[in-house]
Amino acid sequence: MRFGINIPPFTDPARVVGWAREAEASGWDGVFLWDHVQWRPGAAPLDPWVMLGALASVTSTVRLGTLVTPLSRRRPYAVAKQLTTVDRLSVGRAVLGVGLGEPPDRDFADLGEESDPRLRAAMLDEALDVVDQLLRGPTDVDGDHYRVKANLHPRPVQQPRPPIWVAGVAPHRRPLARARRWDGIVPIGRDDHLTPAQLADYLALDGTGASPGWDVVVDPASGVPVQEYADAGATWLVRSVSPTKERWEHQVDALVREGPGTRSG
Incomplete structure (x- = not known):
């Protein structure tokens, strides 16, 4: 099992950099x-790729990436270039998390x-194929949503490309x-954290379950033993703090210093 923190970069850049440095020192893996x-009104997001x-x-050991980038509002070639740059800066530690994204009004429309979720899902699928090709070599795509002809250099350190969740x-x-x-899933509970039982049920929906070498990245419920999530198929437990909470930055301070622990989420 690996352990990570997922930070809303909605504060001073130096504070986000300090969190990453301290997280690595405290034993976090990502x-x-x-x-x-x-x-939301009042939030002030920094650009995640600049911050990465x-x-x-x-840092020198932690995995670095986005959880998650909505590909439908980013150009695939730009994401491929940003991901490669972070991978080279980190000497092979980058990972790309993708999804539809929220909220559909402020962040899209x-x-x-x-903003239509079905169209964004179709754009996500096509953009993933484009990003994958761009990271591997010469690309010539004429799709429903993207037309790209390129041969991007440099290539990422990780071959054939960094992981995609x-x-x-x-x-x-x-x-x-x-x-x-792709290389993993980040399953999200509809209203709250997924329990280990809910996680196992979800992974079994297609009759496959957990697969060797395929990451399952979960935001765990507090107090649940790590082994229960491992038994359900999780490979990463990634904790986060909502910036809607009062004094949320101080909660991130405490989470970073606390370290991952090994017994419960």
């Missing part, structure tokens, strides 16, 4: 960032981006089917 342009570059320069709300089957094509 530091991930939310990816939003706007979120800064985090790569002050209000920015002139597609796909987020989806349980118990929906389509995100699970999408994630099976």
Whole structure:
């Protein structure tokens, strides 16, 4: 089992950099960032890819990535270039988490981006294929949503490319089917954290369950033994703090210093 923290970068950049540095020292295995342009009134998101570059320069062991990037409002070639840059800065520690993204109004419609979830899902599937090709070599795509002809250099350190994790709300089957094509899944509870039993049920929906070498990245319920999540198929437990909570930055301070622990989520 690996342990990570998923940070909303909605504060001073130096504070986010400090969290990453301290998280590595406290024994966390991964530091991930939310990816939003706007979120809720009063929130002030920083660009996660710029911040990941800064985090790569002050860490040496932790995995670094987004949880999650909504590909439908980002150009696939730009994401491929950003991911490669972070992978090279970190000497092979980058990971790309993707999903539909939220909220559909402030982060999509209000920015002139597609807000219909079905269209965004189709764009996500096509964009994933484009990003995958761009990271591997020469690309010539003429799809329904993207037309790309490129041969991007440099290539990422990780070959054939950094891992791609796909987020989806349980118990929906389509995100699970999408994630099976890539390197892992980030299952999200509809209203709260997934319990180990709910996680196991979700992974079994397609008759497959957990698979060797395929990551299952879960935000655990507090107090549940780690072994229960491991038995259900989880490979990563990633904790987060909502920026809607009072003094949320101080809660991140405490979480980072606390370290991952080994007995409960």
